[in-house]
Amino acid sequence: MILMGPPGSGKGTQAAVLAWFQDLRHVSTGDMLRAAVASGSALGKRVEGIMAAGELVPDDVMMEIVKERLEELGEGWVLDGFPRTAEQVAGLVELLDGLGQEVGLVVDLQVPDEEIVRRLAGRVTCGDCGHTTSRDALDPDGGCPDCGGRTLHVRVDDAEETVRRRLDVYRATTGPVAEALGRRYPLRRVEGVGAPDAVAQRIASALEAADQA
Numbered sequence: 001m002i003l004m005g006p007p008g009s010g011k012g013t014q015a016a017v018l019a020w021f022q023d024l025r026h027v028s029t030g031d032m033l034r035a036a037v038a039s040g041s042a043l044g045k046r047v048e049g050i051m052a053a054g055e056l057v058p059d060d061v062m063m064e065i066v067k068e069r070l071e072e073l074g075e076g077w078v079l080d081g082f083p084r085t086a087e088q089v090a091g092l093v094e095l096l097d098g099l100g101q102e103v104g105l106v107v108d109l110q111v112p113d114e115e116i117v118r119r120l121a122g123r124v125t126c127g128d129c130g131h132t133t134s135r136d137a138l139d140p141d142g143g144c145p146d147c148g149g150r151t152l153h154v155r156v157d158d159a160e161e162t163v164r165r166r167l168d169v170y171r172a173t174t175g176p177v178a179e180a181l182g183r184r185y186p187l188r189r190v191e192g193v194g195a196p197d198a199v200a201q202r203i204a205s206a207l208e209a210a211d212q213a
């Protein structure tokens with residue numbers, strides 16, 4: 001599966017739910033790049049500034065990372081945050097054709113810009129377990145709802161100005177990617193507004209419909 005949608009549309013949350021219920025491996029290119037930055041690797045040093053500015057990491061770098069991960073995983077994954085450009089779509093199709101793999105469904109989550117800016121302004125990540133959540137969902141003591149951790153970080157690229165830049169990049173570059181994917185694989189547009197459970201239910205219905213098609 002591939003999950004598409006603007007930053008803050010809930011791709012990460014929904015991909016984690018799908019991974020759990022459908023027994024898929026969650027492949028998040030944003031998480032992979034953030035891990036590289038945190039480790040201080042050569043890749044991390046190369047992409048840190050690009051990510052902090054809300055710009056896209058070059059296609060050749062992204063293709064290399066994704067190729068390595070998908071080759072090692074085999075079948076049964078949900079991609080979150082990739083592909084984001086026409087070049088990445090072409091590279092992914094070639095890679096999957098070479099591996100003899102198909103994409104069962106592309107889900108394109110639909111969320112209006114103002115809702116995204118509101119959501120990202122309240123987003124925090126737990127420094128202990130890595131769980132991303134909204135400030136409203138913290139436990140009564142202000143800890144992580146998953147592990148109780150109290151070291152909560154705001155992603156550097158979640159500053160409002162950077163969010164607006166990421167949305168511009170998304171509209172200009174990544175928006176048309178869903179259409180390109182839809183020409184090759186089954187695509188459904190799913191309303192991403194509402195409680196995470198309700199969105200997960202809509203995605204499950206889309207999957208069922210795609211399975212029956």
Ligand code: AMP
Pocket residue numbers: 007029030031033050051052054055056057058062080081082083084088157166
């Ligand atoms: P995300 O967590 O998916 O919002 O990704 C965070 C940041 O990582 C993006 O704003 C980009 O700078 C970079 N990134 C993640 N995936 C890609 C990709 N497929 N192509 C280019 N840059 C990416």
